[in-house]
Amino acid sequence: MPEQKQDVPTPVRAVALVCTLEPSPAESSTQLLTDQVLEALRGHGVECRSVRVVDHDVKPGVEKDMGPGDAWPDIRRRILAANILVLATPTWMGQHSSVCQRVLERLDAELSETDDEGRLLTYGKVAVGVVVGNEDGAHHITGILFQALNDVGFTVPAQGVTYWHDDVKGEYRDYKDLPSAPAGVLETNRTVARHAAHLARLLRHQPYPAG
Numbered sequence: 001m002p003e004q005k006q007d008v009p010t011p012v013r014a015v016a017l018v019c020t021l022e023p024s025p026a027e028s029s030t031q032l033l034t035d036q037v038l039e040a041l042r043g044h045g046v047e048c049r050s051v052r053v054v055d056h057d058v059k060p061g062v063e064k065d066m067g068p069g070d071a072w073p074d075i076r077r078r079i080l081a082a083n084i085l086v087l088a089t090p091t092w093m094g095q096h097s098s099v100c101q102r103v104l105e106r107l108d109a110e111l112s113e114t115d116d117e118g119r120l121l122t123y124g125k126v127a128v129g130v131v132v133g134n135e136d137g138a139h140h141i142t143g144i145l146f147q148a149l150n151d152v153g154f155t156v157p158a159q160g161v162t163y164w165h166d167d168v169k170g171e172y173r174d175y176k177d178l179p180s181a182p183a184g185v186l187e188t189n190r191t192v193a194r195h196a197a198h199l200a201r202l203l204r205h206q207p208y209p210a211g
Contacts (some may be wrong), residue, residue, distance in 0.1 A: 003173035029175035091133025117210035122153030
């Protein structure tokens with residue numbers, strides 16, 4: 001008798017959009033914290049990729065393709081191929097970076113893209129946040145990220161953000177310059193990864209119902 005083919009489960013995939021202002025190959029605290037989150041996700045069997053957005057010519061606008069030279073269509077394909085989006089930003093002047101704002105603006109195009117049953121293509125995808133800096137603002141930035149990502153169809157899990165803001169008064173330090181990652185941050189990273197992987201698998205097997 002011929003051998004029966006065994007179905008190989010499709011792996012859960014994550015893509016991280018790192019919105020540091022530092023182009024590669026410069027070191028980046030935002031990249032470092034993101035890499036730690038991705039490593040935690042790999043511990044749950046998630047395939048991970050990372051895109052440093054500033055390295056690509058993402059045009060301003062709110063369409064899925066802004067014409068010749070626009071790098072967003074390729075980044076968008078990576079988002080749509082993934083189950084989890086990790087959106088990472090530094091803090092500047094108490095706000096998320098301009099690169100992160102551009103990503104949010106380009107994601108606005110997803111509101112006009114639906115499947116055959118009228119659901120946004122982002123339905124069933126999980127989004128988590130990474131915020132890093134040396135000043136207060138993580139909760140403010142998280143609120144902006146989560147509202148925007150939810151508006152365009154992503155689902156945010158419980159405790160879906162990890163962040164680090166220096167709490168040493170009068171001393172400037174970058175996350176990448178710390179002698180070691182704080183235990184509390186690493187524990188939060190693990191929580192974010194655990195919840196994101198769990199929710200992504202649930203939504204893949206039981207997608208949102210069509211209207």
